[in-house]
Amino acid sequence: MTMIGGLLSPVERFVREFGRITLMFTESVYWGVRRPFKLDYIFKQMEFIGVNSTIVVIITGMFTGMVLALQSYYGFRKFGAEGLVGATVALSMTRELGPVLTSLMVTGRAGSAMAAQLGTMRVTEQIDALTVMALSPIKYLVTPRIIAGFLMLPVLTVVSDFIGVVGGYVVGVKLLGINEGAFIDKMIKYVELNDIYNGLVKSAVFGIILSTVACYKGFYARGGAEGVGKATTEAVVVSSVTILMSDYILTSLMF
Amino acid sequence: MENKAIRIVDLHKSFGAQKVLDGINLEIERGKITVIIGKSGGGKSVLLKHLIGLIKPDSGEIWINDVDITRLKEKELNEVRMRFGMLFQEAALFDSMDVFDNVAFPLREHTRKSEQEIERIVEEKLNQVGLLHFEEKRPAELSGGMKKRVGLARALILDPEMILFDEPTSALDPIISLTILDLIKETQTYLKKTYVVISHDILGMFRIADKVALLSNGTIAEYGTPHEVRQSRKEVTMEFLNATKIPGFSGGEP
Numbered sequence: 277m278t279m280i281g282g283l284l285s286p287v288e289r290f291v292r293e294f295g296r297i298t299l300m301f302t303e304s305v306y307w308g309v310r311r312p313f314k315l316d317y318i319f320k321q322m323e324f325i326g327v328n329s330t331i332v333v334i335i336t337g338m339f340t341g342m343v344l345a346l347q348s349y350y351g352f353r354k355f356g357a358e359g360l361v362g363a364t365v366a367l368s369m370t371r372e373l374g375p376v377l378t379s380l381m382v383t384g385r386a387g388s389a390m391a392a393q394l395g396t397m398r399v400t401e402q403i404d405a406l407t408v409m410a411l412s413p414i415k416y417l418v419t420p421r422i423i424a425g426f427l428m429l430p431v432l433t434v435v436s437d438f439i440g441v442v443g444g445y446v447v448g449v450k451l452l453g454i455n456e457g458a459f460i461d462k463m464i465k466y467v468e469l470n471d472i473y474n475g476l477v478k479s480a481v482f483g484i485i486l487s488t489v490a491c492y493k494g495f496y497a498r499g500g501a502e503g504v505g506k507a508t509t510e511a512v513v514v515s516s517v518t519i520l521m522s523d524y525i526l527t528s529l530m531f
Numbered sequence: 532m533e534n535k536a537i538r539i540v541d542l543h544k545s546f547g548a549q550k551v552l553d554g555i556n557l558e559i560e561r562g563k564i565t566v567i568i569g570k571s572g573g574g575k576s577v578l579l580k581h582l583i584g585l586i587k588p589d590s591g592e593i594w595i596n597d598v599d600i601t602r603l604k605e606k607e608l609n610e611v612r613m614r615f616g617m618l619f620q621e622a623a624l625f626d627s628m629d630v631f632d633n634v635a636f637p638l639r640e641h642t643r644k645s646e647q648e649i650e651r652i653v654e655e656k657l658n659q660v661g662l663l664h665f666e667e668k669r670p671a672e673l674s675g676g677m678k679k680r681v682g683l684a685r686a687l688i689l690d691p692e693m694i695l696f697d698e699p700t701s702a703l704d705p706i707i708s709l710t711i712l713d714l715i716k717e718t719q720t721y722l723k724k725t726y727v728v729i730s731h732d733i734l735g736m737f738r739i740a741d742k743v744a745l746l747s748n749g750t751i752a753e754y755g756t757p758h759e760v761r762q763s764r765k766e767v768t769m770e771f772l773n774a775t776k777i778p779g780f781s782g783g784e785p
């Protein structure tokens with residue numbers, strides 16, 4: 277076993293892992309469309325993601341919007357286009373930074389916790405206990421988390437987008453003295469509903485990615501507390517990297 | 532075949548290079564208590580997990596009511612599992628739920644009973660294991676022995692046809708241990724279910740067992756009634772029973 281493991285190239289390992297994660301996702305969709313729908317489990321996970329992540333998403337969104345205003349003001353001032361700062365902040369937030377930063381923060385807060393919970397359930401045989409009761413652990417543990425990730429990430433992204441624009445407004449208009457009318461007019465003129473919409477689609481995909489990867493890592497954790505710790509770290513690293521890679525792919529497809 | 536609940540045929544299982552089960556043959560009788568004893572790390576838990584499809588064997592067959600469960604798909608396996616209850620060695624309680632919800636869980640998921648009815652059944656079971664006033668505790672707030680007893684209540688709650696107990700009395704003090712043994716014996720005598728019990732507690736097990744099997748070196752080295760096993764002249768059996776250092780258990784004497 278270890279000999280074969282050593283011979284497997286990283287590429288092969290990546291492909292195999294990708295396959296197994298996809299399989300778990302398919303399986304959880306299969307259980308998700310099958311009665312009984314475990315609504316209470318889904319609501320509990322939505323609350324869990326929300327409670328865990330709202331504060332950190334607000335703070336991240338706020339400071340991102342503020343620093344965006346600062347940076348773009350510095351650039352635009354050189355050719356007297358300070359009025360475009362509002363539009364720049366809003367476009368960057370809705371199209372890119374809102375979805376991506378929110379997903380990365382939720383990965384750190386909720387994704388790691390999901391992996392740790394499922395990992396603990398695995399090593400203490402709670403997952404086996406479900407199996408023995410003829411109940412699907414995927415249906416009870418994985419499906420609700422993936423649905424919650426899919427639904428909650430767009431919600432949190434809207435919050436992040438909004439707070440980011442507010443942060444940009446405070447820095448741009450109140451601190452740097454950009455004309456309020458220009459700031460808002462240009463923002464409304466250049467930001468289309470489609471920008472917001474596409475950002476939300478991205479965040480929903482990221483929500484699926486982070487919850488699926490976290491569940492996968494936790495579900496197949498091995499080897500006591502150490503194994504759970506390893507699963508948690510891997511969950512955060514793998515979902516963050518996957519989110520950034522798929523961000524490029526989705527963006528190039530959509531815009 | 533009628534009176535055999537489970538038939539294990541030439542079961543093999545290795546983890547890597549380590550042979551854990553090396554040709555297990557065992558027929559477990561219906562409506563009886565079969566106790567499996569053996570050294571720690573000898574593969575008792577692994578054997579028990581095979582019986583409910585948690586582990587797939589490398590080779591061999593496990594016949595339950597004329598079906599070889601080693602060949603079943605997950606969905607068919609679940610139909611078999613519906614007839615089983617299981618107590619895990621470390622209880623495996625859901626730590627997201629309190630004691631009441633843990634015990635009520637199988638009822639809520641598999642029956643259409645009303646909440647009042649569920650409450651009545653759960654309280655009765657918790658009373659039997661002596662934990663009536665701990666309903667609102669979380670597993671993390673319980674001692675090892677208390678968890679065991681909650682696990683026992685959960686395993687019994689649906690009155691399944693067959694129950695697998697992994698060390699029901701480990702981590703219990705002698706008095707509670709006795710209560711639990713009596714509870715196991717009583718429910719079994721009353722309900723005529725098939726119980727498979729793993730234990731180190733040889734004395735206690737000889738109280739309740741109809742049949743005793745000794746697992747040694749990956750095979751069943753000894754199988755018979757407690758009386759037969761006590762009288763055995765086989766070296767492994769005598770060595771194992773001698774370790775209890777209780778007169779009458781060292782083989783030979785009736």
Ligand SMILES: Nc1ncnc2c1ncn2[C@@H]1O[C@H](COP(=O)(O)OP(=O)(O)OP(=O)(O)O)[C@@H](O)[C@H]1O
Nearest residue numbers: 546551569570571572573574575576577578620731
């Ligand atoms: N999932 C697994 N992967 C690798 N090895 C395992 C696994 N499960 C059990 N083993 C090994 O199989 C052997 C038997 O384990 P098992 O848990 O069945 O022992 P046991 O007889 O129940 O012992 P105890 O009385 O201490 O509970 C052990 O050596 C253990 O290391």
Ligand SMILES: [Mg+2]
Nearest residue numbers: 575576620697
């Ligand atoms: Mg064991």
